[in-house]
Amino acid sequence: MNFLYLLVDLGAIAVPLLFSFHPKIQLYKRWHLLWPSILLSLVPFVIWDSYFTKIGVWGFTPKYLVGTYLFGLPIEEILFFICIPYACLFTYYCFRIYFKTDYRLKNENLITAIFLCFTAVMGVTYYDRYYTSWTAVGLVAFLLFLRFIVKARWLSLFYFSHMFLLVPFFIVNGILTGSGLDEPVVWYNNAENIGVRIFTIPFEDIFYGMLMLLLNTFLFEYLLSKYPVPENKDLETVSVGQ
Secondary structure: OOOOOHHHHHHHHHHHHHHHOOOOOHHHHHHHHHHHHHHHHHHHHHHHHHHHHOOOOOOOOHHHHOOOOOOOOEEEHHHHHHHHHHHHHHHHHHHHHHHOOOOOOOOHHHHHHHHHHHHHHHHOOOOOOHHHHHHHHHHHHHHHHEEEEEEEOOHHHHHHHOOHHHHHHHHHHHHHOOOOOOOOOEEHHHHHHHOOOEEEEEEEHHHHHHHHHHHHHHHHHHHHHHOOOOOOOOOOOOOOOO
């Protein structure tokens, strides 16, 4: 049982890692760009996670952990910020090969506006709750940065590809938050969130996960634009700001 969180991490990355070598995908040829994107994104989230763990916004049930800690966090929690982004970037990359970054949703601007407005209202309404307010501020600020400063062309592709991750999201987060378990792997202090759960998953997890994956995707797209790999002709490389 003390390997449960580790098994969740490894289960999330196993298939995407294996299929990275598929001849029609060949994500391994982008590893020199993908791994730095993930590791750079990991830094702010580990700092954030470590602080929130220290002040009791959330925490971890020891019986599901191997017992190794780094920066005040279980090693499994740090692996979470590696394994989950890899799996999600793999999915995004597969859609990117097929649709290219020129793919457009008719309602991209509306979708962005809905996320911005809803998250901003949530953050203002629950300004005194750490998880809600920090997540809201982070997502609103980063979406505004992507929409109006970077003018990212890949937002439609991000929205579309990540719709297909909803089922894995509910499975992974459901397990971690206690679905089918005596206790949650990761527990949350409801005084620091709005107290609404989707099954066992705190509502804020949707926006926290979105912020994490937006950062990973932004860095990956940026590096793809700066350091193209010419031998793979199936992938169009465009500027992150186009």
